[in-house]
Every structure is written in structure tokens, then in C-alpha cells.
Amino acid sequence: MNVVFFNPGSEVDSFWGDVDKLMEFAASKLDISLDIIHSDRNHFKMITQLDSLLKSNTSFPTHIILVNEKQSAIKMLQMLYKHPVYVQFILNDISLSERESLLKDPHWKTYLLPAIIPDNYAIGAETAKTLLGRLETKKAKVLLISGDKSTPASVQRTQGANDYFFMQPNVTVTQTVYGQWSEDIAYGQTLTLLTRYPDLNLIWTASDNMAVGVVKALREKGLEAGRDVLVSSVNTSPEILKLCQEGSITALGGGHFLAGVLALVQLQYYQNSHGDFPYQNIKLFSVLNPDSAFYQMLVARDWSGIFKSQILEKLLKQ
Numbered sequence: 001m002n003v004v005f006f007n008p009g010s011e012v013d014s015f016w017g018d019v020d021k022l023m024e025f026a027a028s029k030l031d032i033s034l035d036i037i038h039s040d041r042n043h044f045k046m047i048t049q050l051d052s053l054l055k056s057n058t059s060f061p062t063h064i065i066l067v068n069e070k071q072s073a074i075k076m077l078q079m080l081y082k083h084p085v086y087v088q089f090i091l092n093d094i095s096l097s098e099r100e101s102l103l104k105d106p107h108w109k110t111y112l113l114p115a116i117i118p119d120n121y122a123i124g125a126e127t128a129k130t131l132l133g134r135l136e137t138k139k140a141k142v143l144l145i146s147g148d149k150s151t152p153a154s155v156q157r158t159q160g161a162n163d164y165f166f167m168q169p170n171v172t173v174t175q176t177v178y179g180q181w182s183e184d185i186a187y188g189q190t191l192t193l194l195t196r197y198p199d200l201n202l203i204w205t206a207s208d209n210m211a212v213g214v215v216k217a218l219r220e221k222g223l224e225a226g227r228d229v230l231v232s233s234v235n236t237s238p239e240i241l242k243l244c245q246e247g248s249i250t251a252l253g254g255g256h257f258l259a260g261v262l263a264l265v266q267l268q269y270y271q272n273s274h275g276d277f278p279y280q281n282i283k284l285f286s287v288l289n290p291d292s293a294f295y296q297m298l299v300a301r302d303w304s305g306i307f308k309s310q311i312l313e314k315l316l317k318q
Helices: 014-030 043-055 073-080 096-102 106-111 120-133 152-166 183-196 208-220 238-246 256-273 293-300 303-316
Strands: 002-007 033-038 063-066 086-089 140-146 171-178 202-205 230-234 251-254
Touching: 002 014, 002 043, 002 256, 014 033, 014 208, 014 238, 014 256, 014 303, 033 043, 043 073, 063 073, 063 256, 073 086, 086 256, 120 152, 120 202, 120 230, 120 251, 140 152, 140 183, 152 171, 171 183, 183 208, 202 208, 208 230, 208 238, 238 251, 238 293, 256 303, 293 303
Parallel strands: 002 033, 002 063, 063 086, 140 171, 140 202, 202 230, 230 251
Antiparallel strands: none
8 A cells, every 4th residue: 555645734743743643553554655835834836736636656555534724625535536535634624515426436536535523523622611601700701713614614613612601600711813833923913802801711722823822922921821811722732731730721632643554444444444434433533631641652752552542442442
């Protein structure tokens, strides 16, 4: 099996780097040839990289793993049309109507495989619920810091949080802003909005980098994250794990970096069995407990232990 993964992030990104490392470990154990191409959050670059691969004289992959970064997937699928390569999406899929339309074509009915998509809506709601549950005062004033307006994971994660807060009595959502997944942007936004909303007591964020910026801004304002203002986030970078252990982050969701390695396991199964995908019901996201064994493996970056406990053991139970 020769797999190319078009990683929309960078090798040094906290999240995308973890996706890489776990996939590389699994590929070595599963005897899969894996090549990872990074686009550094530039979806136009990702399209160009696919074009270069199609025009190269190197051996063509048997499988390609894609992420629908900023709605770039349809263009990439058009480029791959008629090429005998299986395509699997992880993390951000094309829309249901787009998938249904493509599957009417005999080519895509063969080569477009089921996607592995974590429930971003659910983790948005779960982190919001956990965050609110830790608030001791009766009235909550919330700021939402989303990622961007177009990435499905960002949209769904934020919608889950917003819907949960909307249904709760005595909760006011002050504003939703877009931090573009950036620590610096979220830091600047938080400084401004703490002045605009001096009684803000909850900040929900869609990713770890943005939460780090929030904590930095709170400290600069003389406020203590986890006491004066409660903060939640998603993702499992070493820095955010440490902040969560210290109590600066009140609620942390994570686990969706497992999507890449689960894709490799499923692709291998599909190739060997030529049948259906049996492993589509593993829950990737959860609100993390700093005292759990999984959390400690994340802190240690124990890829072997994570692969065994979170993928192999769970698959055997299905």
C-alpha cells in the first residue's frame, strides 16, 4: 500500500504534527509506505502540490488521504478524476450533497471511500457544558473565539458551543470572533474584548493556539485564567495540556488527531478484504481528564501506547 497524505498544516503545528507522528508510527507497524506533503495552511499550495504529484514521473500512490481545507476538496477531486487511486477524507469532509452527487459516477463509486470525521458539533457542546458547569456564579457572560468562517470543523465546533449556551438560562453570549487559529490574533482580540466586556467570565475557544493567546491576554490584564475567567479549548498540544493540568484551562476536548491513523488502519482493511469499512463508530473526541492514562500518554507523546490503547484495543472490541 502506497499512501500519500496531503496535510493542510505544517510539520511544526501542534495538532498537525501529532497527526503526522502517530500516522508515521502506525505506518511502520502496518507495513504501509506513507508520504506526507504539507501545505502550511495554504489550500492553494495544496492544489499545486497535487498537480505536481500528478505530473511527476514517480510511482503513483494507491491511496490518497485528503482534508477539505477551506473547501478545496472538489477542485482536488476533479484533478484526480479517472486516476485509479482511492481517496479518503479525514477531519473535514465534502458536503453530503456533494458526496451523494459524486457517488452517482461509477468512478467515484469505486474510488471515493467513506470519510472519517470527528463530531465537531458534539465536542463544541461538551466543552461548553463542562465550562459552564465549573462556573460558581449564577450568571455567565461568554465570549466565543472560533477558528474561521469556512472550515467545516470550525463552523460545527462553534455551532455546538453556541447552541448549548443559547439553551441555558442566565447565559449571555456577548460576541463570536474569528481568531484564524492564531495565538497572536486571539491574544489581541481578547485584550480588546476584555475592555468592552469587563464582566466577562467565560471564554470558549475552538483550538489550543487561540486559548494560549487568551491566557496570555488575561495575565496581562491582571486576571487569572481558571479563577477570574474560565477558559475552554480543543486540541492536545504540550502547552495546552500543561495549562490544563495547572488549572488555567478549565475544559479541554481532544482526540481527533487519531483520525489519520484510523484512516490507515481502515485503508489496509479495505484493501485486504475488499469489503465494507467496519470501524466507523470509534469516538474520536472527548473532554479530557488530566488524571487519565490517555492524558498521561499525551503528555509523554507515547505514540506506541496511544496507537495500542486508542486504536487497536478499541477496534478489537467492535
